[in-house]
Amino acid sequence: MEQKFIATSAFWELFPEAEIAVLFADNVSNQSYGKIPKDLLKQANDHAVKWVEEDPISANPVIKDWRQAYQKFKTKKGARCAVENLLKRAKQQKGVGAINPIVDIYNSVSLEWAFPVAGEDRDFLQGNLELTLAKGGEKFVPISEDSTEEALAGEVVYKDAKSVISRCWAWRDSARIQVTEETKNLIFYMENINPKRKADHNQAVQLLQKRLKDYLGIEASAVLITKERPEISF
Template sequence: MHMFSVSPAFWKMFPEVKIAIITVHNINNQDRTQVPDSVLQHANEIAPTLIPDEPISNNGIVQVWRDAFRKFKTDKGARSAIENLLKRAKNGNPVRSINPLVDIYNSVSLEYGFPVGCLDLDKVNGQLELTVANGTEHFSAIGENDAEIALLGEVIYRDDTDVTSRQWAWRDSSRTEVTETTKNVVMYMECLKPEWQVQYRNAIACLESRLKHYLNTTCTITFVSIAKSSTQFN
C-alpha cells in the first residue's frame, strides 16, 4: 500500500487544483497491436482545435498553465507537459507511438487538454508526494546521463527515494519510466480550474474506457483536493 499526499506549500500556491490518482494493474504493455495507430492519429488531429489562436499563448489552456508556472521556480523555457504535446500536434510534429499504455494516455491528453503523468508503480518507493522542492532533491531525467538537483521552490512529484517529475510534470524520471515491461502503474491528472470540471471528468472517463477497451484493464480512481490532501493506493 502506498500513500499519495500534497504538501501545504503546494496548496498555498494552488488551492483550486484537483488531482485524480489512477492505478492500473496487470497490464500487457508489450503487444503493440492492441492499440490501433488510428487512436493516436485521431488525437493528433483533434489537438490543434484546442489551441486555435495565434500566438499559442492566447489560448486559454496555455495561458492558465503558463500563469501557474510563473508562481514557482523553473528552468528557463520550461513549459507544461500539455502545452508541449498540443504544440507538437499543431506544428505538424505529431506525437508518435511509444508503447500501448503511453499511447492511450497521450491520446487522451491531446483530445481533452489535460496532462497525464504516469509512473511504473513497481518502481515507486514508499509515499508519493506533490510538493515544493527544498533544493536538495536528486533527479535523473529520461534520456540523460547526469543527475540533477531540483531547484529551490520548484513544484515536484517525489517518492521516498528522489524526484519522479520535475517542475510539476515537465520532465520525468528514468527510474520510474513506463516501459514495455511495465505491468502496474500509478497515473495522475490535474485540473487547475473549477470551470474545467466537466471536461476533466470526461477526460478521466475516456482514459478509463480506453484502458478497458484496448488493454482489458480496470482502473481505481481517487481524488485529492485541498479538502482531502491525501489518499492511499496500491
C-alpha cells in the same frame, strides 16, 4: 507495505483550487497493442489542434492557464507544462508518435482533452509519492537522458523517498519509474488547475479508463485529490 499519494499543504497554498485525478491499475500487460486503433495518435493529434488555434500559442486559454501557474513557483528556464509541449507539436504538424501501448493511450487522452497526464511504474516507487515544493538539491534524472539534475528550492515537484519523479510539476518525468513494456503495476495522475474545466477533467478521466479497458483490458480505479482530500493510501 502501505504507500500514500500526498499533496502537501505547501502545494495547496499555491494552488487551492487544483484537482488531481489519481488512477491505479495492477497486473497489466504492456507488450501488445491489442485493440488499439492504428490511427489513435493521428486522430488525437488532429483533434488537439482545436485547443491551440490562436497565435502565439500562449494566447490560447489552456496554455495561458499553465503559463500563469508556472509563474507562481521556481522553474527551470524554459520549462513548460507537458500538455503545452504535446499541443505545440500537434499545432506544428509534428504530432506525438508511438512509444508503447499504455503511454500512447494516455497521450491520446492528453491531446484530446488538453490535460497533462503522467503514467508511472509503481513497482519502482520508494515510499510515498508526494506533490510538494522542493527544498532544493533533490536529484532528478530525466527520461532519455543520463545527466543528473537538481530541483530548485520552491519548485513544484512529484517525489518519492529516493528522488524527484517529475520536475516543474508537469514538465518532465524521471527515467527511474517510466512506463515500459515490462511495467506491471501503474499509477497515473491527471491535473486540472481551472475550476471551470471540472466537467472536462472528469470526462478525460473516464476516457482514459475506457480506453485502457477497451483496448488493453485494463481496469483502472480513480480517486480525485483536492485540498479537502489531499492524500490516499494504495
